[in-house]
Amino acid sequence: MEVMKVRNVAKNFGGLTVLQDVSFNLEAGEKAALIGPNGAGKTTFLNILSGLLRPTSGSISFLGHDLAKLTPNGRVALGLSRSFQVSSLFPGLSVFENMLMALFGLQRSRYQMVRSFLSYKENNARAQELLEGADLWIAKDTPVSELSHGEKRRLEIALSLSPRPKILLLDEPNAGLDGAETSSLIRIIEELPPDTTTLVVAHDIDFIYRLCNRVLVLYYGSIIADGSCEEIQADQKVRSIYLGRRTADARVD
Amino acid sequence: MNARRARLIRFAPSTVLVALLLSAPVWADISIVSLLTKILIFGALAMSLDLVFGYLGLWSFCHAALFGVAAYTDAILIQHFGVSSFWLAAPLSILAAAAVAALFAWIGLRMSGIYFLLITLALGQLVFSVAFVGKAFTGGSQGLVNISYPNIGMEFSPISFYYFTFIIVLVCAVILHLLLKSPFGYSLRGIRENETRMKAMGFNTWMHKFVAFTISGAFAGAAGLLYVHYNGIIIPTGVDMASSGLIIIMVLIGGAGTLWGAMIGSAIIYILSYYVSLFTPERWPLILGACFVAAVMFSRGGIYPQLFRLWRQVYGAKSKG
């Protein structure tokens, strides 16, 4: 079942063309990766998907809805969720409060003005569940400004998982993480319900191999390759971009 | 130290303060009681500003105008429409202030930061201009005079009005306190700290800002309502940009984003004003200006967090002993 249809999306910033003609479909449950050199437009594309930017042309539909008609928070209500390349948290609040905030995002009770924020038992339980899954429950009362980089990344991902999304956009989730932290990140993502569609922007081939079954290569604004991990690895065009002409002609051993 | 004792100590300062305030007419003379009334009223106004300024991060330069809308509405209802009951005039005045706040928010929230400041400044000045030229209703530059104490079926004296004010301001403060600890209140802090993330989490941030600003206007209106009965007079210069600026300064001096800091800021300004006026009333603006400059140059964050820290230090040390 198709979850997302991207058709001819282009994005210009004044005279600078960042995205030229991006088209692809995503099926439910697909674990796709979006790779490409720095500056290719990957984060711009995610920003368009999540609603922080408008495309200059083209259309995107998500679960049959035209995204152009939806505000960023409207998209979240439909099941879209994203994480940010640079951790986007609430530095003055504690880890627990950050997680609770994410849970309130889609609830009616976010307009509640009388009951205490900390008194919603179901939210507290779910926050605990998510934080334990990210190994952050011990640090629940720590202000986010005091967390380590790795802890912030884990919280960042945990926040994006909290609305039980149908489609999850992850922007370089493992940036700056060491091996152990990356493994625990992969574990968190693997534990998602199987029908969750994910689109991960990443650079690390091993990381992508472990997580994804499909790779899209974005090169200066267009998708130049789209296939399974093995197909992409063997693709001449991709190899010459990443590794240079000479190596591209060498054989894969 | 056990938990019970720790709780007692934590609430000690505020309990003492409330006791002092409640007993003020006993140990203070009438001018001090009047001063306390004024502090409470402007403290309530400053708290209403802190809701959007300290917690939400909106630089609003029109709160004196919102205060004024309620004050003028109340005075106009009493003098021109013969509304005698406080219980009718009061809600209407607060509603008027909230409606104007909603209008300002609807116009101004499409921008942020200094642009929001500028547009609230302009809108506030428009209110000032209306007050200044609308002679028939607002009394023009002379304002409206001879407003007596509220008509709620009892005779007021300065002392009973002080208690009346105390109760109303306390109720406002408690409501604001609860609101700030609620999910809505947290959402305001979230918006100030990271609005993009809030949107990415599903919050309609414009709506939260709009509602918060309207509520803030209602509370500013409550303060305005009390003021017009306290002062007996309302004039245009009480609602202009300079007055709005003064409220911001109270919040900053006391500590933005702490709610009670706003009350402390009001207390500092008016206590200083009172004592300076005893000696050199003509030089008060000079000293006030010097205080603003000093407050900024010497401390960041305001008085309330400093006091809080000081208190923690003193009692932190004791508990280890």
Place this chain on the structure above:
Amino acid sequence: MDVIAISVLSGLSYGVVLFLVAAGLSFVLGLMGIVNIAHGALVMTGAYVGIHVAKASGSLILGGLAGALLAGLVGLIIERGFLRNLYKFQLEQILVTFGFVYILANLHLWVYGAWPLDAFVPPVLSGSVAIGRFSFSVFRILIMCIGAVLCPILWWIQDRTRIGAVIRAGMDDPDMLAVMGINLRPVNIAVFFTAACLAGFAGVIGAFPLGGVTIGLGQEMMFLAVAVVVVGGVGSIQGAFAGALIIGVFSSVAGTYLPAAAIFVPYFLMVIILIFRPQGLLGRTEA
């Protein structure tokens, strides 16, 4: 017909005064990002001192210079003593300069007393010219001439000189200038000083169209200067000029037909511009 002509001309002379005040504010905001609420108070400072000097010496030129220099000096003290430490803390700048408004206003009250101060009109300028049924004062014509001369000069400095280029570059990208080895600090100070001088000078000559100098002038000028900067746009001479003349003429014409309306004009225009074109009509940078 001549009613309109007179009110437009009055509006233009009033507008020139606003231009002198607002141009400086606009550049200080655009170049240094400083919100100087005390800018209006500098107008008042220049006016009081300048007019007293003019009356004592009988020379408007001397008075104008004195007012300009003193305002410049006070501005410099504020900037070097206090604002330099608050770079980028716009809210704190507002607080501090707000404080200086109170301080300056009260100092003037102390030194000069509360009576409004009449403008100094040198005998040579006290005549008037007939326009239709009305007479239009020669002093106002002089003010318009000053504007007609100063605006192109300032515009020329902005667009055609190296220092103008440095200032414009500094508004767009100060880091790039630093990389190129150009030190913006003296430029910043010079711009701030010039802005303050212009404001002081405006106070001396502007006292006439404004009907005298009062303690409230500082605040009044500040509101209007902010309105001009918002309408005309930040960081350009042409923006300040356009904004000032628009507000000046609209206020004057509105005031001729409906005296009460004049007070609304600047704020009304501000709201319109902020809604539809927040960067101002001819602005260079965002505030």
